[in-house]
Amino acid sequence: MGFAALLGPAGQALLDELRDVAPEDELAAATRLRKRYEPALVSAALGQAQLRQRAAAKFGADARRMYFTPNGVEQATRAPVAAHRAARFRALGATRAADLCCGIGGDAIALARAGIAVLAVDRDPVTCAVARANADALGLAGRIEVRLADVMGVDPGREGCDALFADPARRTGRGRTFDPEAYSPPLSWALDAAARMPLAAVKVAPGIPHEAVPASMEAEWVSDRGDVKEAALWHGTAPGVRRATLLPSGAALTGRGLPDPRVRPVGRYLYEPDGAVIRAHLVAEVADEVGGGLIDATIAYVTSDELRPTPHATAYEIGDVLPFHLKRLKALLRERGVGRLTVKKRGSAVEPEEVRRRVRPEGPNEATVFVTRVAGAPFMLIGAPAAT
Template identity: 55%
Template sequence: MDLAGFEELLTSDGARLLDELPPYDEATALGVAEAARRRGLPDGLVAVAMTQQRLRARAVTKFGAAAGRMFFTPEGLEQATRPEVAARHARRFADADLGRVADLCCGIGGELSALAGVGTEVLAIDRDPLTCAVAKSNVAALGLAGVRVVCADVVGTDLAGQQAAFIDPARRGGPGGRRTFDPSSFSPPYDVVLNLARDVGALGAKLAPGLPHHLIPPGVEAEWVSVDGAVVECALWFGPLASGVARRATLLSGQGSVADLTGDGVDRAPVGPVHRYLYEPDGAVIRAGLVAEAAAQVGGTLVDSSIAYVTADGLVATPFLTAYEVSDVMPFGLKRLRTVLRDRGVGRLTVKKRGSAIEPESLRRQLRLDGPEEATVVLTRVAGEPTMLLVRRV
């Protein structure tokens, strides 16, 4: 979809076609396109409308019912911040009483929608003309007040009059537009983010979860966010947007629950033998370096100094750790595992691993299991030794 095609979609013909297109899949797509063409609509417009309708259908998992009114590009949808996460970002600005915010690299408008939702005046900037057109259409479609979308490079843009800024650099700066994990290859690169923080003072930045801790300046709050166990971002909060803690792990669930754990990210949990329960920390806790803080909640120790599995005798419910009851602890060995699992009639095996190079699929193939029972094996290191734990999720 190019800008001209998208603009055609916004004409009355385009809007009517998009409204009237029935849901379709691969099997029915040709028939739906043919029916639209019989109405005298140009092929190009039919193709753009069908793509938009498919994107709307895909966007429902991220944007819920609002997706049916919104506009997307494939990359814009993939990169947009989900509403529950953007709402938390926006709340930080509102709580700090920052009412005029520049949304830099605004994409199709995930962040700006949430900022407008808390009554913030937003100057939204993106350098891609199609993305800006889509963002403007979303502002109109969602009836957002106080948002101005400007097509420009954020590097060097005058932010005079803004009280704060949020920046969400694109992570597709790798060769051929591939995803990159190197902050200096983000667009704009990480040093632009740090310079902005110096200039603007109050800055929020959404970065990849793998951001190395040593790149985080002192005094900045780094918050790793997971949604239903999947880590989605590392947000940095500068100046008045920082709450005073160095590291935070925020766990959101699709059901709307929120839990957060804070600390300085430097404590290390003690190491000890495997106890009755094995606890697996949420990814946000691990990325934030807060495993020691989570382990303290269950009175636990680590199975190995370099492995983020916690073990304890007691069962304590905490959102930060998933608990498993341990039935067997064995040195790693294929034959041994096969014998134990066959004796128990196990046909289906879940493999969890941390600190082991074994590929779960190839392990399952080599075990050639057959039986009615299910089991979970954890492949890890205990005090440096490759070890297998048979566990059951509590």
């Protein structure tokens, strides 16, 4: 049964009944509902209810009213990230934006909520139907025009747009692709389309090599609550600039062309830069902020002798700096009564789960251990989050 059936009275009633059904109760609910509704419609509604539950992590409370496809849930931009980008577009003067490869409409919704009129384009009929339903469900139908078309045949400038956002699909029939020219549409096309607009952003994978970023564009890496979510290449903003933006605070760090930090002995404090900072190659800027250096030339941990709080890194107070040795670690943790152990690793083949299994922490206290390299040698640094 098609998606349109879910928008009818019976489909809406079914979705309302399934709204608060827990996953473990779905089978019983489906059996009960098939006595009153067509089995195919029950199956479609149950699938949509499951997608809404999955989407809550990205869309929060809006997910309960929205509609999704399996690919749409997986590929949609997380709502706080989309809202951040929409706010940037608005602050930069955008009034009407083309959202190319709009998917289920997550970015179009954020742009519309920021006060920007949106032309949302996708070539898949079901996806377009879902995007229209989402605009309607959230009261944004008047600001979002959804068009079924091949984005490569759309000229945003002729459509009255002064901004463009493109999110090429990074999946093929074989799964995720890391070849930019295998994107749909190819990344080169998206970048050319962006260059023809006064203002544009093209969403790319966070792992994009820096050498693949055109010199004429700004590259921005965005994290949400410590997890790197995406990167975007901006046209019409700051050519050649690398930026890391940390959500939900909105703290932003931009590159200043600093040389690599010096390597120095481990001091009293260790700073773990946010993942977006690391992806943007801005660890040197963090080291400059805190007056510190690296513990190893190849490891993105910064150390200093004094505490200088920064929104771009998490600070830890280090009490022990020891050569890596699990038996020694186990004895030390037992001596201190550490039962809650956080294990972080960087530059080590040892997995955190293996460390916890081997040391078997017990007791009322807690600690953080960093399994890493110091000046090329395997070390363990033991401490706790710094009081700020």
